[in-house]
Amino acid sequence: QQQVKQSPQSLIVQKGGISIINCAYENTAFDYFPWYQQFPGKGPALLIAIRPDVSEKKEGRFTISFNKSAKQFSLHIMDSQPGDSATYFCAASMGSGANNLFFGTGTRLTVIP
């Protein structure tokens, strides 16, 4: 059973546009929600993370929006660039990230010039 559901599976965005990836979870014990970026042949790299006591977190062009009541969170990439083309994974964990991560199935983002 997939603990974290992610959509869309793939996304094509024009350079300068906004990329939006959505995730949903069921387990209310989750208290740490990171987003990872992965390039082919590389390990995932942390992009940004949020805890459920805030509804939004912004770091540069990346923003997480978090809706605790709906059990949903999303990643927004503003001013998308070709270098952002990668696979993005949302994840969730209990114990403030100390425990294992449950990952979504990933979104392959392609930013076209």
Add this chain to the structure above:
Amino acid sequence: DTGVSQDPRHKITKRGQNVTFRCDPISEHNRLYWYRQTLGQGPEFLTYFQNEAQLEKSRLLSDRFSAERPKGSFSTLEIQRTEQGDSAMYLCASSPPGGGTQYFGPGTRLTVL
């Protein structure tokens, strides 16, 4: 380089052979995690250690899999009697005391022929 390192980066083996992978975490990170990632999927948790103690094992970790972290520093993951279904990327991650961000290594890609 102070990141998580994994060795080897690639391993090709024949079905039925045993393989062992090594992970060196970021120094002073007391938690170490193993994940498996198949093509087009997100990483799936296998097991994790706090110092030398193995605290949790996933049901994915069959009897053919064993992991150790004898001195609380590097860890090894051994797969006995490999099967074609074991072909995947094996990822290692570490996190500092208290939890939080998990930093991933580059992974070991296993191909079982």
